[in-house]
Amino acid sequence: MKRLHKWLKTYFIPHEENEYKPHFLRHRSVLMIFFVVIIIELGFLVQVFLVFDKTKFLAAVLPGVLTSLTNEERAENNAPPLVQNDLLTRAAQLKAEDMATRQYFAHTSPDGKSPWYWFNQVNYRYSLAGENLAVNFFESEDVARAWMNSPTHRANIVKKDYTEIGIGVANGIFEGRNTVFVAQLFGKPAIVAPTEAPKKTPVVPSQPTPAIPPPVATPPTVATPTPIATQILGEEVDSPTTVKENTAKKSTIVLSVEKALTSPRQSVAYAYGGMALLIILSLLLAFFIKFEIQHPLIILRGVALFSVVILLLFANIKMSHLETRVPTSDITGNVIEILSP
Template sequence: MSFFKRKKSKQSQRIFSRVLTLLSPRRRNVLRQLSKDISDFEQFKLDLKEIKKFVARKSKTKDEFSKAIEIKYLSDIFHGINLFFFPSQHNDHKPYAVRAKMLWHYLVIVVVIKVFVTGALFFTYPSPAELANIVTSKVVTLANVEREALGIQTLSTNPVLTKAALAKAKDMVDRDYFAHDTPEGAKPWTWINKDEYDYVYAGENLAIDFSSAELIHQAFMKSPTHRKNILNENFQDIGVAVVTGELGGRQTDLLVQFFGTSRIDALAKADANVTPRQPRPEVLPGTRLGESETGEVAGEELVAKPDTVKPTDDTPLNYSPQEASQGVIVVATSNSDARSLVQLIIEYSNIFFLAMVIFLFTASMINIFVKIKFQHPKVVLQSLAALALVLSIFLVKFHFIEEISPQLLIL
């Protein structure tokens, strides 16, 4: 404390003492207590100021420490990446990514996932015959659910139509075509045995490259002409067949869906709808009700012709149909809401295997070309061998459904 401050302080004390002598004892005590409180408050302000300075110093130190930790952390990550991928003197020019121990880890993971995927596929669809049974039954059920929701009579599975659908499917596989008409121009309804099923209405839907009945049904319901067949009130019977075989040089599943109404059922329905003022129509022997050479019956298409109708503008965006050759509609099933568990397993496993191939290829190329003068032949060979094995596991398909295209085709 300076001389002037000490002097001022002493003068203040003398003045304060003289004031106290002039006051009564009680007032003296009050004034002393007030002076003490003021002194304590001043000390409190000084202490608070010191605390603020201390906190500020601590905060600054903490920020500096956090920044140092962050820099150290980033430096460690960068150093770890260098050691893992890039050859240098710190890893003896042997990146950890392509060392034998890590390569074994990669192979074990890839093999385990491949075994799991293959096992799941065989558990779901043990054979093409099992797939055919599941899909044919479910497709009929889904069609009837749609009809029931609209108050339309449900379809009955007809063995004659089922046999016709199977014959048509086998013919397409045997002769390698996908169309309503045969290569000779025979119409779809010629497959139906007229002696066993004397039809007056008939329709056909076709599909290939599918892994579930839900995918097929969703695609049919979003195509105006296929939907028309499923919800046609004139149809009373249905027959569905699924065949697995080679079409267009690749393995695929093919579905044929026949709709129909026999003459007897049509007449019975007409009798039920007849009123007293409307006489029963006379049917001449040997003729078909309303049939014309153009394939139209009673104002309805005898056979579905999706190739003449393009998808409407109000088709949902996730359908994304595209016109293909000969009127085939291509459906991107990867955007479908009805993707099955089987399709998801195949899709994500393929993504994983492809990522592993890219990872191993990149790591091997970095190891070879970054320090091309410093090479360890053993490391190079084992990394390339692991890459070849993973690529082989990715390309080899053990289950028939893995070979099916991810794009569903309907006609």
């Protein structure tokens, strides 16, 4: 504890032992911080313009992250968590790929395929189903925020009747821009009513007419009907043909890392915001604790470093700002929630 106190005093508090020059704002420390900023910025640019655009990383990680974000919203609204379903995931992937390939964004495709067409393609039998779509987003938080800001999409996310979910992601072009299409499908499997095998009416052989015996002393014989074995019919419930994903729950650490990787702008904003606050704090301490003893270079370095961090923060926000689209009445007239016929 004493060592930490001494370190904090040396790096942030101007006093005689550090010549009233806090080490945090000295030349060496500022260069190290600037180097860290450059590493963070390069990582951000590589993630956005290389990993997201040129690899399938987003398609591999985003569905799990969006499922987690969806379940977080459901938990806040007292709805049970959704389970990922392989059939729904396949149907969602087919829908996302169809939009990406044919460059449209709507619940109904240009040739009239409704959302329920994709459920049927994978033989997912449902009693209740829904579809959410998104395009033109930059990170996972953008998608979740856009859906929650849309009343109809939010209704799908927090609907307590749904039990399963599937998410598909595909890269494509929309309105002349490279982008990522997301299809999120919800479902409640249909339970087929029990069917009973047709009952067979037992056939009882008719009793033969006793033959008239000749007039002898032997008594007449009567034919006894052969007993019919009793048949008990069982009931068989045709369970829905769904396959649930049998994967272990991801740890909190793994999920947090995936969220950070699919939300690079937010992650970098947190990092830069923390740095900016730390720099401001060090400047205030350096300026006011010993107001009568000032070192212009110390203040200048702090101001310059703060300016660089803030400039990069706003540049990243400006560069990565996209208006996430979700289907509205002017894009499609289809309702995104329906009971199966």
